[in-house]
Amino acid sequence: MASDPLPSWQETGPRAALLDFVARVSDPDHADFVPAPERIAVFDNDGTLWSERPTYFQLLYARDRLNQKAGEDPALLENEVMRAVAEGDWDGAFSGGYEGLIGVVTVSHSGMTVEDFQTDVRDWLAGARHPETGRRYTDMVFAPMLELMALLRDAGFTVWIVTGGGVHFVRAFAAETYGIPPERVVGSTGPIEYRTEPGPPRIFKLPGLEFMDDGPGKPVGIDRQIGRVPIFAAGNSDGDYAMLEYVTSAPGPRFGLLVHHTDAEREFAYDRDVALGALERGLIDAEGRGWCVLDMARDWSAVWPER
Structure with a gap:
């Protein structure tokens, strides 16, 4: 059977x-x-x-990379949406709709080759864990x-x-x-x-x-x-x-x-x-x-x- x-x-x-x-x-x-x-x-x-949940996993990746870069350039977090993402305030992050998140994506997703970006994504996925499930x-x-x-x-x-x-x-x-x-x-x-x-x-x-x-x-x-x-x-x-x-x-x-x-x-x-x-x-x-x-x-x- x-x-x-x-x-x-x-x-x-x-x-x-x-x-x-x-x-x-x-x-x-x-x-x-x-x-x-x-x-x-x-x-x-x-x-x-x-x-x-708690948000799209791609945004969790963007948050981690944003926080890394903000360590070198704290001025990045002067933007309200950027600060909300960095703090995990997802209601605040989405207050301006998808358009408000373009700056976050720009900081975390651009200025590199496609190959380097995808390698970084795979490295992140290999080590990152969900904040609630630990998976x-x-x-x-x-x-x-x-x-x-x-x-x-x-x-x-x-x-x-x-x-x-x-x-x-x-x-x-x-x-x-x-x-x-x-x-x-x-x-x-x-x-x-x-x-x-x-x-x-x-x-x-x-x-x-x-x-x-x-x-x-x-x-x-x-x-x-x-x-x-x-x-x-x-x-x-x-x-x-x-x-x-x-x-x-x-x-x-x-x-x-x-x-x-x-x-x-x-x-x-x-x-x-x-x-x-x-x-x-x-x-x-x-x-x-x-x-x-x-x-x-x-x-x-x-x-x-x-x-």
Whole structure:
């Protein structure tokens, strides 16, 4: 007998619908069969593939690097948003929206080559620990979502990450953590520049934000980099609403999945009234749009992989 492809998924939630959808679209004898090149699945990252509390893990990296640089240049913390990030005041950090965080990203993410930045990210991930769980951040990926991505790949899907996080940040660990190569990561981007001096030719990261891959930006990013409308989309917040809407409104068999963070005991519980990762419109509209809402506390027997 074949092993269970989704061992961490309880029978109470979207498990049956997921298995049915995957079976239908991958069966050449079924009316809903979708050819392999069109069998594309997209996943948000923060809050969908790994945790996002007390804030996005990329911002925790930015905080650590900001504090390092502020030790050499204390004037950096004269800016209110910079100071809030340095102190871990995430409500204050988000008071000016994403635009207010551009300065933080500029300080921590630019002025170096892409290779040097990604090496630094990997080094940080290897040593940093979550302030509440004590886990490495890459140990806080969701075991059931790893199972789901494996199921999709086994069924001939091409799996992509479509994230509001920085594309170079996520590409630094996506292959090792999720089995997703860097060319299949769509994310927010800053300006970059090709330089031949000093040293060998390299791509350098420059200050600023060029493209925000969140909200309505996600369908744009999908079109720019994937070039096809996926047939499966998973997210966890209203920042993913446009992506799920775009994917599931197209003709043919489609699947939309929302991760609802309801498990305060094993992970975190939140939805509407939070500064980041809020899920309100998605909860209201999910039934009418035919999206499955996953209740983390009810529908998963495990959250993170065993260490």
